[in-house]
Amino acid sequence: MKEFFFWKVWSPSERRMTVAAFLVLILALILLAVKSIDPLGNVIRWNVISELSETTAVVDVLQLGEWQYGVSTPTHLVTESFMASVMETDFLSVTLFLIFSLSGLTIILAALTTMSRFWYLAGTIIFIVFLAFSRLEMLGAFGDVNRALFLLTVILYAGVTYYFHAFRPDIGIARRILAIGCVTAFLAILIAFVAKTPFPALTAASYSFPFWLIITILFLIVSSTEIIAGLVWLSTSGSVSKGKSGLVNFLVISILYLLLLLLLYLRNTKQIDWDVTLISPAFLALAAAILGIWGFRRRADSTDGIIPFRSTGFWLYIGLFIIAVSFTAYMAATANDPVLETLEDVVVQGQLSMSVLFLFYVLVNFYPLFQQKLAVYKVLYKPLRFGLTQTRLFGFTILIVLFSIQRLLPVNQAIAGYFNGLGDLHANTEEFSLSEQYYKLAVQQEFQNHKSNYALASLALRQGDRNAAAFYFRQSLLKNPSPQAYSGLSGILIQESLFFDAVYSLQEGIRTFPKSGELLNNLGMLYYKTNVADSAYYYLAKAENATKRAEIPATNLLAILAKNTDSGLLDSLASASEKRDYLSWQANWLAVQNLRQKFSEETFNKTAVPTDSLLSASAFAYLLNYGVNQAKLDSLPAKLLPALAAKNPVLSQDLSLAALYSEFYSGSKLKALETLSGWADEEGEKSDLYHKILGHWLLQLGLYDQAIETLSVVEGVEGTIGMAVANALSDKKEVAVVLLDKVQEKEQSAAIEKLKETLFSGAKPKPLADSLLQIARKSPSDKNFDRAVRTNPFDENVVSAASTYFRQKKLTAKAYKLVLNALRYNEYAPQLWEQYAYLSLEQGLIGQGNEGEEKVRQYALPADYQQFMTRYQPMRALIEKQRAEFQ
Helix, strand or coil: CHHHHHHHHCCHHHHHHHHHHHHHHHHHHHHHHHHHHCHHHHHCCEEEEEEEEEEEEEEEEEEECCEEEEEEEEEEEEEEEEEECCCCCCHHHHHHHHHHHHHHHHHHHHHHCCCCHHHHHHHHHHHHHHHHHCCHHHHCECECCCCHHHHHHHHHHHHHHHHHHHHCCCCCHHHHHHHHHHHHHHHHHHHHHHCCCCCHHHHHHHHCHHHHHHHHHHHHHHCCCHHHHHHHHHHHHHHHHCCCCCHHHHHHHHHHHHHHHHHHHHHHCCCCCCCCCCCCHHHHHHHHHHHHHHHHHHHHHCCCCCCCHHHHHHHHHHHHHHHHHHHHHHHHHCCCHHHHHHHHHHHHHHHHHHHHHHHHHHHHHHHHHHHCCCCHHHHCCCCCCCCHHHHHHHHHHHHHHHHHHCCCHHHHHHHHHHHHHHHHHHHHCCCHHHHHHHHHHHHHHCCCCHHHHHHHHHHHHHCCCHHHHHHHHHHHCCCCCCHHHHHHHHHHHHHCCCHHHHHHHHHHHHHHCCCCHHHHHHHHHHHHHCCCHHHHHHHHHHHHHHCCCCHHHHHHHHHHHHHHCCHHHHHHHHHCCCCCCCHHHHHHHHHHHHHHCCCCCCCCCHHHCCCCCCCCHHHHHHHHHHHHHCCCCCCHHHHHHHHHHHHCHHHHHHHHHHHHHHHHHHCCHHHHHHHHHHHHHCCCCCHHHHHHHHHHHHHHCCCHHHHHHHHCCCCCHHHHHHHHHHHHHCCCHHHHHHHHHHHHHHCCCHHHHHHHHHHHCCCCCCCHHHHHHHHHHHCCCHHHHHHHHHHCCCCHHHHHHHHHHHHHCCCHHHHHHHHHHHHHHCCCCHHHHHHHHHHHHHCCCHHHHHHHHHHHHHHCCHHHHHHHHHHHHHHHHHHHHHHHHHC
């Protein structure tokens, strides 16, 4: 077991550096795991598009016995669809890739300095050649097309590594890695400060692509036989201790392993259509790489000192491992699918070809040892007949043959991946023409690759070319379809009004991705727009169970229910709905509550108001619906919505109307009526709506004559019925009958007959102000009278009682203001004029008092007028006497 912890016998500095190397490797593996979960999700986001629509709800209700009169007003609904974004670049992943890969390169260069002169020079020359092909001059560090950075990099790396190799061979590997790491860090900082390209990290990563790809492929081939070597250890280490031969076990598991590789190869080359996903090639590569950390030790020991494991072999292997992992993570982070397929082919075909030869190597060399029940794994790299070099050469030859059978498709895919990287770079620098050319070069190498086609579709969308975008979206679906591409294609078809084609496209996408909540939601919304409510409900219900963002289809379901469900079913469905914190859902929930005429208290969602006060569709709908639904319970919208209207001029009228509801029911009714009256007098497209609402509010306040006048200009049944109700309540039942008969001439309705019966029965609304006035009379207080007046500031009984109370408390100014406000809308109320006359006299305004006395004589009954005069005349005579005495 000690051999698994070989670094335990190393020096402290070596152990610390080993731990650091493993830490970098683990971080790179974490990056790979995160970015491999959903490669497309790294570069394509699911955006949510919100749309507003209206339905009508009756939120103002006047109850007359068992019958109620209300007017329909808009309530707002939000529907949301998913839209895949254009392809973007994950810059954080680019930076992490360079950090990890340069760390791996630093370790490799440090390991090279410990080798013999021939291998050191050979490795250094290869490194410089690849550095030249990485085109460092594209960073523009010292001017355009200036190779000074390349020369500086070569001098620094070659100088430091040669110093360690030739002059200080005694220095340990840890110090070598740190020194070369300092050179790497210096160059990175230099580039960050002096590079003229706007994206130096992406530029360096894109142009150095071939360097990292070749190192990754080299590592995958080097580690390709490690699984077979592990099977030799597994078969013989335990069998020897039990005195058994491990040959049978080794052959069985090796053949099964090779059979799996063969099936994967046949599936990847489309020779079979089986879903061989028991073990992903990524896991095979990772298993081989991890086994190689220990297995490479025996391979290094078999080189007769050319690659000593402790000083060279381990560091070469771990450096290659880090680069391979980080490069693969980078390809996943950029969704560069042709490169990922190339790496998968290298894993499958490399392990298949090398393992077949390695199995032959094991049997030819060690068959007698198997029969003797010996531990073959201990001498695995000490061949008796067939050499390791021959095995690797023949295995590599088979790999070339397998690639040739595919017409070098993996090579073409790798080239396509290189062009994709350059296309990403120039797309980010907004050199769209150049970016398009690189993507098209990638398509020439592999015309079905998803990355290039989706990127070209993204460029076409940015330039407004929908036809080209649709073509490339279709191309991207040929081999590696994605929900994002289906969404993009259907979105274009919808914009072109090709609804049936869009439906077909989404249905095809759902057949390919049956658990894609985004496509299910979009198809449901498409059916909803074409008024196929049952299909819309079916797909949205499936989407709610399929997507992680279940709140979006849930929001859409509420919108569908609100528009297509009767009140009884709506009540049962609403009561079964699970409440959500999502703003759009809450907006629709309030709309449903408006339709149900349920106005129970709701907590205000503060997130509806962004810091910049610029409202989204969801926030707009929520605020409007909240303002109406909570008008009797919350006065906040009366202040908040006008302030938001100033910041959102396009939405200001709707926001101001919702604010008036809160103002009318929880604030100043006078202010609400004056504002709405001004809007109603303006000739606009919403004038009819304003008259309806204003007329209903006047009805609620008992101002029937004003209500009749306001509702008379409202076209349609609502205005006619409103006038009938107002006439009946003001004891003009004959007029009410005529108006209702007029309605029945157009449409026979049992509801109209019921309304007639209700009106002739003498049913009257029960004003809340009456009950509050009784409370105030029983328990006189400023608070109780204020509540009564606030409920109906125009009711002559309420205002007269409140005025009398405040006069007695010597609050003449307050009482006078109450009366003046009431007279603005109720100028025919004799009790108000009585109070006006009294209050005028108390303030010494005899002329105004006489005006009030004249109005009382005009509007009051004779008996009431005589009673008023018995009080008014002495008050006036007293004031006149006092004035005469003063003179």
